[in-house]
Amino acid sequence: MQTQPGVQALVRRTHEERVLQVLREQGALSRNQIARAVGLSRTTLSEITGSLLQRGAIIVTDTDAAHREGSGRPAERLALDPASGQFMGVDFGHRRVHVTVADASHEIVASGSDRYEDRVDWPTRLDVAFRLIERLSDEYGVHYGALQGVGIGIPGPYSGKPGVRGFPSHRAAADGFHDASVDEAFGERFGAPVIVDNNTRLAALAEAIFGAKAIENLLYVRLSDGVGGGLVVGGRLVSGSAGLAGELGHVTVRADGGPCRCGKNGCLETIASVPAILATCRAAGLAAESLDDLAAAVARSHPVADQVLRDAGAAVGRVLAAVAMALNPAEIVIGGAITRLAPAIVEQAAARVSYELFPGAASPGVRAAYLSDDDGALGALAAVFHSSPLLAGYPETPAPAGSGSRLRQTETRGVADGRAH
Amino acid sequence: MQTQPGVQALVRRTHEERVLQVLREQGALSRNQIARAVGLSRTTLSEITGSLLQRGAIIVTDTDAAHREGSGRPAERLALDPASGQFMGVDFGHRRVHVTVADASHEIVASGSDRYEDRVDWPTRLDVAFRLIERLSDEYGVHYGALQGVGIGIPGPYSGKPGVRGFPSHRAAADGFHDASVDEAFGERFGAPVIVDNNTRLAALAEAIFGAKAIENLLYVRLSDGVGGGLVVGGRLVSGSAGLAGELGHVTVRADGGPCRCGKNGCLETIASVPAILATCRAAGLAAESLDDLAAAVARSHPVADQVLRDAGAAVGRVLAAVAMALNPAEIVIGGAITRLAPAIVEQAAARVSYELFPGAASPGVRAAYLSDDDGALGALAAVFHSSPLLAGYPETPAPAGSGSRLRQTETRGVADGRAH
The missing domain is CATH 3.30.420.40 (ATPase, nucleotide binding domain)
Structure with missing residues (x-):
């Protein structure tokens, strides 16, 4: 998944990274100090620093006149450029x-x-x-x-x-x-x-590594215009045999449900995507054209909004539970703006997951995502x-x-x- | 998951393995030949071969009298003991x-x-x-x-x-x-x-590595007294966060289904385990007390047996499809003796998986297991x-x-x- 630079370029990049690493850790240093720290010859080091200076990754801050003993021309000190995007x-x-x-x-x-x-x-x-x-x-x-x-x-x-x-x-x-x-x-x-x-x-992946402790096994679903998902198994992001892993939105939840854009009926997406939730609310008489409308209904504890959200949450929970039964994740995360304005959806999904997994088994935590859609x-x-x-x-x-x-x-x-x- | 021998023991085991490897590749060799081939000193090599001889991993086959030039006492030639279980x-x-x-x-x-x-x-x-x-x-x-x-x-x-x-x-x-x-x-x-x-x-794991080409992403379910499963993701067997990965038998298939021994209702195991299939046949008037009875009914195309097996296969397919949607495996394997005597169950599961996964997407192959329960x-x-x-x-x-x-x-x-x- 990376561009494949030649071996030469790879070696140079590794050298560069070591130089940057030393500057990161020790602050401003002279070329001699850097060469000693990274174990490169002065010639090689000069090429590296020349390239980094030219590209603006590092800058000349001052000379070592104030820090050195003895005579001779003061050496320039180099440092990371704080304005460099890495x-x-x-x-x-x-x-x-x-x-x-x-x-x-x-x-x-x-x-x-x-x-x-x-x-x-x-x-x-x-x-x-x-x-x-x-x-x-x-x-x-x-x-x-x-x-x-x-x-x-x-x-x-x-x-x-x-x-x-x-x-x-x-x-x-x-x-x-x-x-x-x-x-x-x-x-x-x-x-x-x-x-x-x-x-x-x-x-x-971000949800797995942003917590206080990296999660080795995590199941993620996002409810927005559609419903998608992702899995981290054994600390690695799962892509699947053809890059299709995580398509939780098209798991069938109700075989007799409404048509889905994928051609099947009753997919999770037809129940728990934001457009589906709004449409279900409207069908039950609640004028909800947008997430803002839904948020307002939730704020005044509108029973239709509550019921629709809980139904959607239960459907999400059923799909999550089926996959969790197969993967035994430590954590399940539900993302999407709707989870912030309608916590009921996460609550209900968590309750369903807890029920579906064996009694006695430590149920994975189910939580709303740390990161927003933006x-x-x-x-x-x-x-x-x-x-x-x-x-x-x-x-x-x-x-x-x-x-x-x-x-x-x-x-x-x-x-x-x-x-x- | 392995016993942790000390470093000494590990080094010795590595030496032993190198000696065994050379004998495996080159047949009978003298100690001098082995020492040269594996780069060990004669002293170390003598200890290793002594231990291997004592434990019966290798044997003395003959001397190199027939193969060597020059004078001196003929050296013993050592070889793997074909009777040694490795x-x-x-x-x-x-x-x-x-x-x-x-x-x-x-x-x-x-x-x-x-x-x-x-x-x-x-x-x-x-x-x-x-x-x-x-x-x-x-x-x-x-x-x-x-x-x-x-x-x-x-x-x-x-x-x-x-x-x-x-x-x-x-x-x-x-x-x-x-x-x-x-x-x-x-x-x-x-x-x-x-x-x-x-x-x-x-x-x-065995199904993933026994084929003509090792499968990196494989989903496995076994139908026997119960229903269990296993997953290979990215070439690695998945154990899950608490060793519970693969419990496909307790995914809910029919929320209004019969009680399961796990305490829930309508788990896959209540529909597709061998006892469940036999019980469903009996409830529909087919006297099936054993897999042999079922095999006989299948052999004469009994409509009850066919229907029950197809229903079970469809349920298996639904669960497999939900997990496959999450994992995008290259292959799905169904194990258990019942798949051999009742191919309809695999056919129907395959058909359901094919339907549930997106139209147009390359559907994973669904097949009966290579290995039997024994x-x-x-x-x-x-x-x-x-x-x-x-x-x-x-x-x-x-x-x-x-x-x-x-x-x-x-x-x-x-x-x-x-x-x-």
Whole structure:
């Protein structure tokens, strides 16, 4: 799922990462100090620092005149450029793209979104994304010379195999989407490893690693315009044999239920997606055209809203329970804006899961997602942090993150501090 | 999941394995030849071969008098003892234990089973197993001096964590079973690494690796006295957060269905287990007390049998489809003796899976299991082959194996040939 640079490029990237790592840990250093710390020859080190300086990943801060003894020309000291975006998360939705950029300390240094027409083609989406990324550069004074990785969430299935079309999705087929095209476009543009995956699946990964303790086995479902899901099994995101894992929305819940856009009847999506819930409310006489209407009805304890939400929650719980019986996850997470305004849906799903799993067995926790639907780019960032072999030192127990806030709550360190977000 | 020998023992075992490997590949060799081939000093090599000779893993075949030039005392040539069992698979059922022993070439060199009382305690089961293993030694002239690993299948959940009780199973709780006790007993007895797991799960693993090409993502369900399952995801057997993965039998299929022994209603097990199928046939007027009765009814195309089996198959298919939607497996396998005498159950399950998964998506193949219920010990052997780090050279694409036949169909090699199985 990454672009495959040649061995030379890989070696250089590894050297670069070691230099950046030392600067991250120790702050400003002279070239001699860096060479000693990373065990590179002065010649090799000079090439590396030259390239990093040119790309803007590091800057010359001062000389070591104040720190050194003896005579001779003072040596320049180098440090990470706090304005350098090291990791980028990109989330392509149906109608807009979110981009979030984090620095070497995993602090968010830039974030923004832009809209495009619904169902616009992929070249246009990419164009909007690249223009947004340039604008963020100007706006936040961030640059991408030291980019270590890009995580990209896309709607619809993703096989991870260039050339494998994966699936003629209702969501992706119409616009001539190719799995490999997004990957390639970003790889060529930034010369950095790119990870692409389904955005709901990336949200599942983010939920697994954003908690106080990383969850090895997690089941995730998201209720929004449709219903999708993702699974983490044994600490790894599951893509399935053809990139289709996590399609919980089309599990049949009521064989005699209403027609689904997939061609079957009574799929979970026909009961628990936001449009389905609103339609059911309206059919029962509650004027609910939007989530805001539904929120208002919930706020005044409208019995129709409560019943519809509880029915939907029970249906969600049944599907989650069936999959949980197979996978025995430690945690089940329900995402989507509706879970925040209508907690009944999560409560009812949790109750159903608890009932369906064996009496006596420790039932997995069922909770609403930490991240909101707008946090897709954070999910994509999480994938980069999770996957990059350059980031083996990434702590396995990051602090819990609130919605849309910083990716890590740790204090900023070294030269990366003091930025306004 | 393995016994943890000290580092010393581990180093010695690695040396031993290298010596055995060389003998496996090159046939009879002198000590000098072995020492050169494995890069060990003569002193170390002498200790290793001494121990292997003492334990009966290798034998002295002849001297190199016929092969060498020059004078001096002819050196002994050593070779693998073809009668040495290198790998052991053990399958504990509710009423009997199966043991299968394979040699260094993965050929079955001994196999047998013995009965115990239903629900007898574990110390008794272990006793029966150990006596069976000794009897196989006498009967087949096999010995266990060079045992490289033991795979053990047990009924009920297995957490893999000593001291973690996993689950108060209806099947295991009553007899004071402890996860670690079987593991420890075999480890102490044979001084070899032991892998223990749920026997249905091991069957799933065996199905994944016994085909012409190893399956990375496979979903397995077994219909017998109960209904259980197992999953292989990304090439790895899934145990779940508490060792409970694969409990497909207790997914609710009909909320208004009959009571299940788990306390719920309408679980898959109440519809598709062998006793449930027989009971449903009887309720519809077909006298079916046993699988033989059912087979006879199927043979004369009895409409009740056909209908009951198709209903059960459809229920199995619904559960498989829900899990397949989440996991996107490449293959779905249905095991249990009933699938052989009543193919309708697999046909109907396959049809349901095909319907439930999206139109247009490549549906996973649905097939009856290669291995029969009596082949549990082969599943346990497969686990050893799959897991042993000493077996990194085990080919990933073994030939397809028929039921109960040899684990590998390759020609026997070197000294391991010519044995009657």
